[in-house]
Amino acid sequence: MLFNNRVSRIINLVQTTKNLKWMLLGFLPLFAGCVSMAPKQTQPQVVVDLPDKFGLLEKAGEYRPANWWRAFNDPVLDQILQKSLSGNLDLAESAARLRAAEAQARVSKSGLYPQVNLSGSASYSDSPAGGTAFGGLAGGVVNRFEVETYAPSLGFSYELDLWGRVRNQAGAGRADAIAAAADLKAARLAIMAEAITNYFDLVDARAQIATQVKTIDLLNDRTTQTESRYRRGLVTSFELYQIRQDFRNTQASLPQAEARLAAIEGQLAVLSGGYARDIDDLLKKPLKPQLVFESIPSGLPSSLLIQRPDVVASWQRLEAARFTVGVRKAEQFPAISLTSSIGTQAGDLSGVFDTMDNWVLSLGASLTAPLFQGGRIRANIELANAQYAQASAAYARTVITAYQEVRTAIAQYEEQRQRYRFLFLQGQEARSTAGLQSKRFASGVGQYSDYLDALRQEYQIESALSSAGRDVALARLAVHRALGGDWTKAQEIEPVKMVPSNEQAKVDGLTINKKQQGDR
DSSP states (O other): OHHHHHHHHHHHHHHHHHHHHHHHHHHHHHHHTOOOOSOOOOOOHHHHTOOSSOOSOOOOSOOOOTTGGGGGOOHHHHHHHHHHHHHOHHHHHHHHHHHHHHHHHHHHHGGGSOEEEEEEEEEEEEEEOSSOSSOOTTTOOOOEEEEEEEEEEEEEEEEEOTTSHHHHHHHHHHHHHHHHHHHHHHHHHHHHHHHHHHHHHHHHHHHHHHHHHHHHHHHHHHHHHHHHHHHTTSSOHHHHHHHHHHHHHHHHHHHHHHHHHHHHHHHHHHHTTSOGGGGHHHHTSOOOOBOOOOOOOOOOGGGHHHHOHHHHHHHHHHHHHHHHHHHHHHTTSOEEEEEEEEEEOBSSGGGGGOTTTSEEEEEEEEEEOOOOOTTHHHHHHHHHHHHHHHHHHHHHHHHHHHHHHHHHHHHHHHHHHHHHHHHHHHHHHHHHHHHHHHHHHHTTSSOHHHHHHHHHHHHHHHHHHHHHHHHHHHHHHHHHHHHOOOTTOSSOOOOOOOOOGGGEEEETTEEEEHHHHHHO
């Protein structure tokens, strides 16, 4: 009889558990059809009205930015970028923020699933049995109760997300994590752009110093020549003083140029997450990036919405704000939770394993409805709506700013290419003039001072051409940065065709392809 009672209890327990399971499964269609209090996903009107083209005569085609800097054909630049990406501390900080955002997203998502907890309790009590403090005269002992209780249990709880509060909270966490990933990509692009900028500044700084040294030697010779002519009465004191002043000014500018060079080298070291000595060996190598004058295919303006990481991050933050509105609105309505607990309870440790006699089952449901919160809920809704409006305006501003940056960058790239072409032609004329004056002096029909003046003019054009080459490279960088995209994808960009070295003209560490220049 006792055995039959135990079997009957076990059957009832199993049946109760099955009923609970089917009850929860019966709620699933209701969960799937739960309403969401979040606003509908919409694009700001200024984004809807985004022009279908940039309106500039730029090369059409799909934009493929991966490893675009390899067109400069400079292995030192490649190593600088590799060190910047692997050692930069700002990137390490951004990566840590991404991990934090991803962890927070998992925390927000956990509310979508039932919570299961294992718990156990043990208690001991020793108290009088009641009545008189002492027993009878015969016994003379105190009658007391000693109770031990051991109760392990497995608890389940689940909130019925009828109003979408938990789902919207999970959606906001997911959007924030995607925005953090886009921020990391934007940080990578910013670090690479800064490294490229500093590298070309370094190339130009070295070229400027080399030109200044040549100019100082030339002016020293020119000053000596003028002093000799002054002593013979062939020039005035004003001309002599002017030449001397020019010579001293050029000498004084050399330390400034060297200080600028040291500052650039230090900045490159900081970008690499180290000290200047860590990249000394790398910078001792020849720095000879080849300039590139080809157009950059820009694609369509709509591609900015998926290429630029700042646009992606802004959109995801707009989505997070939209989901947060849904969370705050859902807080107006009752929250319904289901709870259950199953376990055993016994007066000794051995009894907790007797599931036939000592089992305990508890089922429950709770409803919590806000009645009076002092205006907190309404204020939170108003706050969420205001933050959603801010995020919408910020996203629209990011899109139109990105569009304008592309237009401006493309225009400036074209202008810098034209400027370099004019300076290149001017440099050819200056070299021809210096060569002519050298021949005139050698043949005895020209003055040596005329040759020195022509040579100095050539050096000035070389200096301007070096800076113009840097500006072309940085203008190309600005176009790539404005267009966005991933610069470090696995696939390589189509290599730029190079001409033989005897068809290239080297200008202060910057190399220009004559054939490409002639086509411009």
